[in-house]
Amino acid sequence: AASRTTYRWGRAGGGGAAGPGPAGADTVSAPAQGGGSAVIDMENMDDTSGSSFEDMGEMHQRMKEEEEEAEGEAGAGEEEDGEFLGMKGLRGQLGRQVADQMWQVGKRQASRAFSLYANIDILRPYFDVEPVQVRARLLESMIPVKMINFPQKIAGELYGPLMLVFTLVAILLHGMKTSDTIIREGTLMGTAIGTCFGYWLGVSSFMYFLAYLCNAQITMVQMLSLLGYGLFGHCITLLVTYNIHFHSLFYIFWLVVGGLSTLRMVAVLVSRTVGHTQRLILCGTLAALHMLFLLYLHFAYHKVVEGILDTLEGPNMPPFQRVARDIPVVSNAVLNTTAKAIALTL
């Protein structure tokens, strides 16, 4: 598994003649090595049907290495001759060197891009979970721990938090769509993703920085994980209150559900920090940010619906006072439209 993601051209040179690697038996490179490797049939170069990026690079790499091998011995002699030959030899040499350099630069850039991709493998251990574990952690995130005298264990896992952030994005989108929110500078999707990921990554980094200042025992991945699972309460609250529009219901959910998940995060942080002032700083900041974020999400993304509801169903508004008068059976609408039509013709 470790060699799974090494690509041929990620390796430094010398791979051509040595064969493809430990995976072994390889019938294609055998004819290439055995039979006059410097001769390459150019006709097949243009056959690009179904070939992918890696195929092109693969082919160029092999061509290059074979050329290098073939010209390796003659190379020294040629260069000397080139100097003596003057302009003509130099120009041929120069052209080849320029092409060579361009290829090297391109290859280096692509290798850098590939090694960037390979860096994703660093995150691999954090995604190794089972559904049972995820469910258990979700439920635990709503239960505040009681023991704060010794450090509580935090699961350093990124699958659950990532899925919760995406769920929050989906809920926000749903809320924006049902309330017909119009975003002028940007898109709905971009706003939702920016808000949720910005909160998760930004507040995690900020809390990690504060934890570093306050000497708390927590790593960045653990902080991301803790805050991510804390968003579970937010998801539940928003899911319910975006669909059932009662102010008091929202405040109850905000206090109870939001409060429980905040208490859990705070308790875990407290168990990992020493010193009263430091504990106060860390926990106060986290609690404030977490609760205020829920408040912001609720009020920023469906106030249109609130406005409509207030005018439609406000039980505290006094009823209109109507004065009874004699009006004909014909409805008001017909009367109004005929009046307007007459006014227009006049």
Place this chain on the structure above:
Amino acid sequence: RPYGGYEYPQQGGFVPPDMMQQQQPYTGQIYQPTQGYTPASAQSFYGSNFEDEPPLLEELGINFDHIWQKTLTVLHPLKVADGNIMNETDLAGPMVFCLAFGATLLLAGKIQFGYVYGISAIGCLGMFCLLNLMSMTGVSFGCVASVLGYCLLPMILLSSFAILFSLQGVMGIVLTAGIIGWCSFSASKIFISALAMEGQQLLVAYPCALLYGVFALISIF
């Protein structure tokens, strides 16, 4: 391994062994399309003779029988998926399905081809990263795009339903939830069997459900 030095275990599944012996006339490199199943991929044979050229569909790698098989696999959620069917990455089917989805949306008065393609691309990229991180063997982007595209088929049913009836009532919500579940269940079933990730079907199904949920949002509103 037929591809010299090409360490893509997930691609390696299905290349006919007869292709190798047929390469003798060349000493250079032969390109095989990584998704070549049909014998037409050994294109070294089809020189410049007009009569020897393969039919157009074969040359393009569009195999209607396979497209039909994969479609049936998606449509029967309880049918066990064969892990080998996703070895060839075929993007013709998914392209057709995306176009059909956009067309049914168009019939409902929503001109949102751009959103469909944008969300498909971003969603495929996200699933590609996630599956590479979660599976033991890697997965190629073409395979992910192909599976997600094929499993978009039930969503087309939803958007055709939305042409005639509004989906904003209770029945609409129930139907939408059912279709999203169907799509994500099929997609996760195929991914699980192709990547041999036992016991993680729910973990793969959930991100798929989020992605198809966004498509459903486009259909509803």
